[in-house]
Amino acid sequence: MGLEILLQPRLTTNIKTSGETKHAGGATMKTATADGSNKNTNTGSILIFLLTIALAISSGCIDEQEGLKIDLGRTVEGVVRVPANDTDVVYFGFDLRLSPKEDARIYAPFLQYLSEETGHTFKIHFTSEYETTQDNLGCGITQFAALGALSHIKVHDEYGAIGLVRGLNAEGRGEYRAAIVTRPASDIEGLEDIRGRTFFFGSFYSTQGHLIPRKMLEDANITLTDLRQYEYTGSHRNCAKAVIAGKCDAGGMQDTMAISLADAGKLTIVAFSDYYPSSGISANKDVDPALSEAVKKALLDFDPKGKHATNLTDWDKTEMPCGFVEADDSDYAELRALAIRYGIIAQEVVE
Structure with missing residues (x-):
């Protein structure tokens, strides 16, 4: 079987010129495509459907999976092996870094590692929008997600998400x-x-x-x-x-x-x-503590330069090429202050 991915339609796109208003979630604007043109983005060969306005201005949580299942092709065929009768599925999201296909190829064998280490089946839930990835984690559509520092700050402050680990760079620093x-x-x-x-x-x-x-x-x-x-x-x-x-x-x-x-x-x-402080992996606040601890242990034990290197694909292209270190929300104080000053996130935080 090919890699099963839940593809969620995009919510917003963005363009800015000098003097325009800042990004507003739910507003529909244009974005620069990969070739720099100002037209609606077509990510790879995947057709992205827009959600309705009513959904975009709702609570921010999507009650049902609004995505569709796609097969990214033979390049990822057989990477994730999911038992047919396994209903104990954990959904994993990620901020888009490269392209949908490249990112999926990178994360698929990593999720196979987490499946083997925790006894739970991990599947990718993909969306091309950072903001939707944050909302998915906050609302429990995904249970875990690989997030940049700013994405983690936002989902922590708005939903109480928990940062488990930060990535170690090529020099072994978080x-x-x-x-x-x-x-x-x-x-x-x-x-x-x-x-x-x-x-x-x-x-x-x-x-x-x-x-x-x-x-x-x-x-x-x-x-x-x-x-x-x-x-x-x-x-x-x-x-x-x-x-x-x-x-x-x-x-x-x-x-x-x-x-x-x-x-x-x-x-x-x-x-x-x-x-x-680097990107890392965060958990929804309502994830079973036993599962969260099992995932955290697996992440801290993850050795992409050593014993786990063989099964990985292009892991060196991620922001955690040497594995992970334990995270603490206080690590992000300086970045949070910048984001508040620039109006990217609200000042109110979850206690």
């Missing part, structure tokens, strides 16, 4: 950074040169693709209104493609992707950010 990039032929040499230019972010709720690059620009005395135009492309991959294609002057993204593309001569890195 932190990551962002990079601002441009084309090799660009005349942009420093952050100050971005003033008055067109700038692309990843997702509005991305830590490395929005929050940290925005702080980098602010440190260079550049606000959003100082840019000629800015857009949210939806993912690091889309942002990279747009910069390479010359659809914008510069963009902010995941440091590891930026380094890889710079080494290939496709991009030039203008600047790196400071390090911040």
